[in-house]
Amino acid sequence: MPLDANLDPRTHQFKVVGTRPLRPDGVDKVTGRAKFGADATAPGMLVGKVLRSPHPHARIRSINTAKAAKLPGVKAIVTRDDFPETKDESLKDVLYNVMAREKALYDGHAVAAVAATSASIARKALKLIEVKYEILPHVTDVDAAMKPGAPILHKDMITDGVEPAPTKASNIAAKCEFGHGDPDEGFKHADHVIERVFKTEATHQGYIEPHACLASVGTDGSGELWVCTQGHFMVRDTCAALLGMDVSRLRVTASEIGGGFGGKTTVFIEPVALALSRKAGKPVKVVMSREEVFRASGPTSSTSMTVKIGINKAGRITGAFAELRFQGGAFTGSPVVLGAMSAFACYDLEHVKVVGYDVVTNRPKQAAYRAPGAPMVAFAVESVLDELAARIGMDPIALRLKNAAKEGTKSSYGPTFNRIGLIDCLEAARKHANYKVPLGPNQGRGVSAGFWFNFGGQTCVSLNVNIDGTVALVVGTPDIGGSRASMCLMAAEELGIPYDRVRAIVADTSSLGYNDISEGSRVTFSTGLATIKATRDAVTKLCARAAKIWGIPADAVTWENGYAKPSGPNAGNFEPLSLEDLAKKAAKTGGPIAGHYEVNADGAGVSFAVHLCDAEVDPETGRVQIKRYTVVQDAGKAIHPSYVEGQYQGGAVQGIGWAINEEYIYGKDGRLQNPGFLDYRIPVASDLPMIDTVIVEVPNPGHPYGVRGVGETSIVPPLAAIANAVSNAAGVRMTHLPMSPPNVLKAIDGAKGRGARR
Amino acid sequence: MRFEAPTTVNAAVKLLAGKAGVARVLAGGTDLLVQMRTDRVAPDLIVDVKRIPAMRTITAKAGAFRIGGAVAGAELGEHKALKKAWPGVVEAANLIGSHQIQSRATLAGNLCNASPAADSVPAMVAAGASAVIAGPRGKRTVPVEAVAVAPGKTSLKRGEMVEAILLPKHPSRSGDAYLRFIPRSEMDIAVVGVGVSLTLDTKGVCTAARVALGAVAERVILVPEAAKALIGSTVDAGALERLAAAASAACRPIDDKRGTKEFRIKVAGVLARRAAEIALKRARGN
Amino acid sequence: MVQVTLSGPLKTAAGGRASVEVEAATIHQLLMRLEKDIPKLKPLIERGVAVAIDGQIYRDDWLRPIPPGSEVVLLPRMAGG
């Protein structure tokens, strides 16, 4: 049931929601005034720099900081000894990742840090720190790490989720299994069965702003932290726990954030900066270099996957199976569970099973990246479906429509779907002009569907009515893509006032109740929900003030288009009071007027997308060019359509990068070969066409306006859509991402070779 | 670390040859500053040569060109006569990095960085360009292919720097071209680069040709066998196939993060053919 | 009685049982009963789980009532990017 039973988002005439006003932080961002992570300064500020392990796997015998400490200008040095062991199991890996303990587990693992009066002194000091390493054998490939005899990262790692539990340590942190029915039974009824093995390389979120923070801890143990993060409350709680501080003594302010995409949902340098500041007694700024971002923050998993799907002649899937092997870096926690749950979520299946393995390797600890785990698995599943459609001569969208999940489908991960929009997206894609454009030579068309859960979470919003009737909206979720504009739209909609009468800010951790991270496509859904409810709370109070003024019962007043009005002729005949009128009278009618709402929001609606891609392949060089790209996605309800389109386009282009050129390349020495934007090749403007978008709106029953998250689903279909387009253009099935020119050319030449032998 | 910005070549050479430990010339700085930042070089002296007038100008004389060592790529692109005479060289220089890089990066810097993948170098080698080297013992002029000897290493001696690049006069019915392979459309280092320069007689028969390859060996290489495939032919399909085969055969690449050996060998042939086709078209138009 | 479907690692921890029956009116009661009936589920529940009631996923809502006859699925806890 909708939270607001009176409002049907499909027929309701919104006043400002759905329009495209300018964002409140816009002018600051086009004039250079907006303050990002590295833009803050403090009097007496020191510069912090981190020493990192050059070895992928090494026991740290000793760390001697004596020479560095003697260098004039060096004010503090921290090592593992400055970070006490934690009893909290959930924080252990975070702590060990922030600063290496017995072992350095990957190239780039932090080993020590220095605060000095200048960057050049800090750099010099790092060179004076003597670390004695005992180099150990390493492993960076997921399949190699799973083999018996592989170098073991953690001697106490016993695979979770296997009964009975193994007796020997391995690099397999956990096994999981999802599904229902029996795929083998399903394959018996299939006319065609295709099984293939796929691989994807690790990619980085690639936010343009490197991690940065400014920490200041006083001698009384109270601290402040300015930081670019997707979740400053998470940063506060984590840092306080790691450093043994009272949560109330650490105030964290979220700076403007220069991109996150999941990568800024944990801590790296923040506890280090606080520890340095505490030791030095001065503010310390730490800014990662781009090289550090690549080597030491969290990329996503690389994967190895086996997918087997059977269909009958009519195009109905009879059985589906997948085994997923994800490495998530040096610690447990790859997104294989989410990959496994989302693998076949688009389809209505009788027999489906997915097995997942979470594997550790000598790489940086993975961090969330936009729909974690789902894009790679969609690549594998949707590639096999494309091949099956071709095998039976069926249109790829028709095949997906034939099997699409809908309301009442028992999902492959367990629950039964309520109202969902996959079929709507598939139909819109099939009708799109881009699906009918004739293809040129060496061109191919690819289709893929994609699914993501979307999340809610803890959210707290306050709304203050100012003396002139304008409104200050206070939220606690960092704005990573224009969310302040969406929040203002929703508050203005509820109040019935113009958009520019509302201004939203992101409050620091001491000014508002706890808010979960801006992640999981949750902000427009849950902060939006809390904003609507906080606004309604304020409206109730505004009506009560009007009732007091008029001397009638509060429930005899209604709120309409920015005015308190008597609810009907029986309530009395009074001139309506505007928000301005009531604001002006606030002091005399009971004091400030504010609305508030706190919630642990659930009911974020799942969302689906269908992407179309036309790609051209140079058969002589293997170079891939994206000629045409279309995103069709269910937004539930688009609050600010421009920023919804922006999420669709941004997700698609990140997917294009992932599919074609982006990859973590490790040398035999276990060191990252390409820690920079020169050789970690994210798409540039001249690589791309315009990205066409279609916003489908199938309202989410869990949100008053029908909002579903939109940020993540858009990166789920691209890998498969592009792989299908490239495979169709090149005449050979691409099973390894990225489809970089050497990989594509090798596949083309390999296919020619096989053809010649036949 | 000391910074100097002399205004004459002699003063610059004197500084570079002085006692100052590691000295580096700063022209465009697009390689030097990256090397400093990534700790690959820590110079004791930086000599900014952009305030030396003789190094900031392009002069044309009887169809030949002298390009000062501190002239940026964008300035080459804006020089109409140079662009008309040596479109391949100018295009190659203009392929280096972004517009931002183009405002700074120089031919001399690209040459002295001694990267096997330098974009402008195969084009210059194909064009028969030479480098004027100024040093404590005066000036000498050498073919550009003699400057780089190995990745990051040049034949320049202590105190020497490239003062200018010389491009010869083009015979009539000549054309040059440069093509490189990169995975993206911009912003990448060449995985393979090919420069071709050729001259036709009045009957359309190729009388002279030079073919140079980048990123397929420890330095940019001149491939006479590839040129031989063109000379004496009308640059027909058969000649182009022989050219491609000769170019591929001359490669001795490595596997690295930017490409595999087999990929480089194959694509060198493909690009040689495509670059020759462009050069041919230009030669026919001149 | 609530019929709870177990999935993923939770199913493994329950000795492979795909579903169990417990007496519970809220998510909190459900989790407490499960911890008691199947001790191996306890560490997993402590690490965090989500409960889907009639297709709607709840991550933390202890007080959420479970209507009689509803479809209940216990899932591993999830987070996005």
Place this chain on the structure above:
Amino acid sequence: MPKVQVSTTVNGDEVSYICEVDETLLDVLRDRLSLTGSKEGCGTGDCGACSVMLDGRLVCSCLVLGAEAEGRDVRTVEGIAKGDKLHPLQEKFLEFAALQCGICTPGFLISSKALLDHNPNPTETEIRFALAGNLCRCTGYDKIVRAVQAAAAEMRKG
């Protein structure tokens, strides 16, 4: 480390500073002149977030030494608007939602302005290649390209 004294012009104003030899122009702008509008995304000239105009040419300020700026003319994002009047590019970037996080925006504005200053009517392809030295990870470039097209049209109207 010996320091260098530099006098130069930034956004039309004369400024002087003392910097270390290995400090970049970007370091100087941000840390010594408090002009933090130019951003460091990579420090190696690959992302364009630090783009500024130096003597009328578009450069990455991370690849220019502070010491080199003696007597030059430097223009940064802080100098694009005239008083309280935004430049058409700034207006169109806002109107077209050409920014999500905004970290790359200063660089894109500088590069776009450099393009339109010498090519008032660029094609889509010309815009895309002119902006290839500026990385944006949020938008997929679509709305940026459209904003530049719209600003160009606006500026042609005069």
